[in-house]
Amino acid sequence: MLRRFRALGIGAAAARPTLALPQHAITSVSIAPQRGMAEARGPRNEFEQEELPPGWEWDDISPLAHSELERHREARHYARIAAYEMPRLARNAAPSHRPGCPIMLAKPFVPPTKAQPLRFRYTTYMGEDHPAESKVVLEFDPRDLGLTRLEQSKLIKLVGVRYHPGKKIVKMSCEMFEHQAQNKRYLSDLVDKLISEAKNMKDTFKDIPHDFRHVKFRPLIARRQVRSFPLEWVDQALQREHERAAKTGRPLAEWVDSATEELQERKRKIAERATAAIDRRAGGLLRRQASCS
Incomplete structure (x- = not known):
């Protein structure tokens, strides 16, 4: 192919494809230095100088x-840390000093000293x-x-x-x-x-x-549920609170109403369980008498 081009009088350089650019595509470009670029190109709009931080010279990121x-x-x-350090953690493992073995980073908890x-x-x-x-x-x-x-x-x-x-x-x-x-x-x-x-x-x-x-110290009865205390303790705490309110003239504490309601509910449930137990015993006694007769 090259001989054919030479025979036709076409050189090897002319055989390479070239890109033809229009004349208007080549323009003169003025490149401003990186420092002071803002002064070289000027602001794009009238608000650009106000948005830039003071001392900004376009030589750093924002x-x-x-x-x-x-x-x-x-x-x-x-x-x-997750990729290189965490795999080395091991519980209840003593450090290994053998060459080629990873050093275990797990350490037992040591309370602070004096x-x-x-x-x-x-x-x-x-x-x-x-x-x-x-x-x-x-x-x-x-x-x-x-x-x-x-x-x-x-x-x-x-x-x-x-x-x-x-x-x-x-x-x-x-x-x-x-x-x-x-x-x-x-x-x-x-x-x-x-x-x-x-x-x-x-x-x-x-x-x-x-x-x-x-x-603000609160009594123990106000910090825990009433059902976790014996009934006698709750009665005594309520009685002391009523005596304090009557003596000082101050209103009752916030926990008194809820404690009173829960105390009454507990007493009602205890009475119901006692009545049910008596009924069961009476029913069992009647059944025994009926079976004996």
Whole structure:
């Protein structure tokens, strides 16, 4: 075929197919540098400059795209954990030190020691932006801080409503800062200041009584169902509540009405069961007498 083209006077270069472009398809293009591209091409409309963030020079992706990338990074992080770390978990398996054997990551639960009295709680929303994601909650028992009774009493008075006398726990939280590590550091420093102030015996706060009015104590009869208590206990609790209301002039508690109704229902069922038992015994006695006769 090439000889035939040569015989016809056509070169090999002419034998290759070419793309014929019209003259108007080739235009001059001015390429602006990447930095300062907004100034080179100008705004598309009159509102474009207002929509762009300050300092935007078209040299980076938008903040929305950055948040999307961060979400993808966190999703891939958990995907890597599920793919590579979780298969290595094994219950009741001791670590294997033989070469070629995977190291088991399962560890028995070890309760915190006396050197670890602080308990921090974090919250994550799995890649979703949430205003409460940076919140850190701290809980500790004043008895675990190595303080004397007088120092513990002063610390409890200092924390105020953050202390629960029933649980013996001080609970504090912080979400002032953007990151969890900053909020945790703030709470840790705050505990150090409280301990330092509690150990300062210049003012022991002995003349200030404990104020636990922020905790609403309810009687046990109000927290559990009436049928879980003996009838005598319920009668005594209702009688004491009526005496308190008559003495102080305050209205009865909210649980009194429901407890009274349930108590009457229990008494009615007990009476019905007793009557049914008597009827069964009487019927059995009559049947025995009839069979004997």
